[in-house]
Amino acid sequence: MAEVATTIDEQIKLLKDRGMNIEDEVKARENLMDIGYFRLGFYWFPFEKTYPRKNKRDHNFKEDTKFDYAIRLYYFDFDLRNLILRYISRIEVNFRTTLIYTASNKYKEDPYWYINHKYVKSTFIDDNLFINAIADVSKEAVIKQDLKEHKRKYAPAWKLIENLTFGVVISLYDNLVDGGLKHEISKVYGVESPNQFSNYINTIRRLRNSCAHGKVLFDMNLPEAISSGPAGDLSTRKTMLFGAYQVFKYILNRVSSNRVNDMVIELKSSFYKIDYQAVKNVIYNNSGFRENNI
Numbered sequence: 001m002a003e004v005a006t007t008i009d010e011q012i013k014l015l016k017d018r019g020m021n022i023e024d025e026v027k028a029r030e031n032l033m034d035i036g037y038f039r040l041g042f043y044w045f046p047f048e049k050t051y052p053r054k055n056k057r058d059h060n061f062k063e064d065t066k067f068d069y070a071i072r073l074y075y076f077d078f079d080l081r082n083l084i085l086r087y088i089s090r091i092e093v094n095f096r097t098t099l100i101y102t103a104s105n106k107y108k109e110d111p112y113w114y115i116n117h118k119y120v121k122s123t124f125i126d127d128n129l130f131i132n133a134i135a136d137v138s139k140e141a142v143i144k145q146d147l148k149e150h151k152r153k154y155a156p157a158w159k160l161i162e163n164l165t166f167g168v169v170i171s172l173y174d175n176l177v178d179g180g181l182k183h184e185i186s187k188v189y190g191v192e193s194p195n196q197f198s199n200y201i202n203t204i205r206r207l208r209n210s211c212a213h214g215k216v217l218f219d220m221n222l223p224e225a226i227s228s229g230p231a232g233d234l235s236t237r238k239t240m241l242f243g244a245y246q247v248f249k250y251i252l253n254r255v256s257s258n259r260v261n262d263m264v265i266e267l268k269s270s271f272y273k274i275d276y277q278a279v280k281n282v283i284y285n286n287s288g289f290r291e292n293n294i
Contacts, residue, residue, distance in 0.1 A: 018060045199227045
């Protein structure tokens with residue numbers, strides 16, 4: 001049967017018929033017009049009787065489920081997403097700078113070391129993703145001006161890499177030929193193993209991308225488990241949001257301990273805004289977060 005669009009009144013009736021308690025219909029209409037029925041569905045899903053089953057859902061809600069539960073969960077997710085994005089940019093800039101500085105000073109004789117097969121794996125340099133990334137960056141005004149002024153095909157590493165995406169910069173690190181150079185960079189962040197550092201920085205990349213693309217965070221499930229290391233033994237939370245947060249917090253602390261203190265204060269404030277234990281339980285169970293170990 002084809003799905004059809006529904007009005008706000010029809011949406012509210014449907015939710016009430018399924019057992020949701022909507023105490024303020026005027027506010028609920030405002031929320032549905034502002035956020036949208038489909039997006040809010042991710043946040044009332046945990047309060048359905050058949051949760052977490054995704055197949056053969058009956059969409060009926062547990063007893064005493066309030067519409068406000070979904071709203072509070074949504075705004076916690078919203079606050080957390082914005083908070084992480086703000087502070088994760090400090091890691092992105094710092095890591096980019098560290099890679100450029102360390103590698104460019106090691107390979108002083110070659111300002112274009114990022115396309116040198118002696119220093120970066122050929123499979124990466126020759127991959128269309130990297131070729132296209134360089135081509136896209138070369139269209140930037142500052143890079144176009146550099147190429148024109150100096151009559152060269154490529155810009156020096158410290159100009160070009162500055163404009164690459166976070167993901168491409170991480171891939172460049174992962175594909176460095178010299179393990180010693182990778183170790184030198186990972187040590188800046190207190191991680192002895194380059195492989196473990198790669199696991200950490202790629203976890204941060206996934207967290208950043210989820211935030212940047214507006215994805216639901218509270219039930220985030222990482223495709224790759226976080227390896228045990230200086231960020232702590234995460235036990236059963238190695239693929240959960242809390243695990244990603246712990247890695248993010250650890251690396252941010254290596255960049256700026258003051259920023260970590262600010263972030264923790266703001267995150268605790270977001271938790272304190274939640275005055276429903278049922279909502280807190282959903283956050284605890286799905287994300288691995290606990291207020292006492294933020």
